[in-house]
Amino acid sequence: MNTPRMPTVFIGHGSPMNALEANRHTNAWRALGESLPTPRAILAVSAHWYIDGTAVTAMEHPRTIHDFYGFPPELFAQNYPAPGSPEIARRVQDVLRPLPVAADGQWGLDHGTWSVLVHVYPQAQIPVLQLSIDARQSPEFHYRLGERLAPLRDEGVLILGSGNVVHNLRRLDWNASGSGYPWATQFNDTLREALARGDHRAAIDYEQSGEAARLSVPTPEHYLPLLYVLGAGGTDAQVSFPTDGIELGSISMLSVLCS
16 A cells, blocks of 8 residues: 655644643644544654754654643643654664764653644654754755655655744733734744745745844744755645644744645
8 A cells, every 4th residue: 555645744832731722723733633644653843852963763662751841730741652763763864864863862752742742643653753953053954954854755754843933932921812913923924925825935034034033033943843844845835724823922823734
């Protein structure tokens, strides 16, 4: 039986509390999982594994990492016991050669990955690997790395990016009711329109959006997973947006599906 070509998907993960909640975003994630072909494995690029270098988790049983603080005990009790896949980790290393990719046996699944997957694939039956984001590299580098991951799509691997295209924790507005700062809305909407017309260059060169980009992306780690998804998806992909919206004034929940 032929393996269906997998799409690529970026999910704006927002607060870790989304792991416990049912809201319009988590409902959209669940519906997305129900609509997609069942992947052979998931390769996740999370904002929360941002290191000096490229590595892929290569253990049989990745741990659930609770990489946050100040949240209720129920969140720390969450476990996502998906298996790993050393075999697919080696395949990731192969497709990214000659780039050195370390086989990591320590990291596991951080909340950028599992807080989303508890809704998308709640049974935790699909092998999950994480690919780190090299903090030393440019947006162009990350996009091109995504392009090199594209062959995995034909091998049944779902490439999943998890972050937020607008992520400014210092400007959170706890009184905001579903509306964003003007700069956050501008950046989010401009990017969404660019992706809808297949303009990946606008996404790569996001810093050229000036003040809106500086405020929306004060540090790049939450934005960069999108570039892997776009690179692997290709400029000819059909693009849709399973959910969108600005939470707390400065967190974009935009999700992007490239089919």
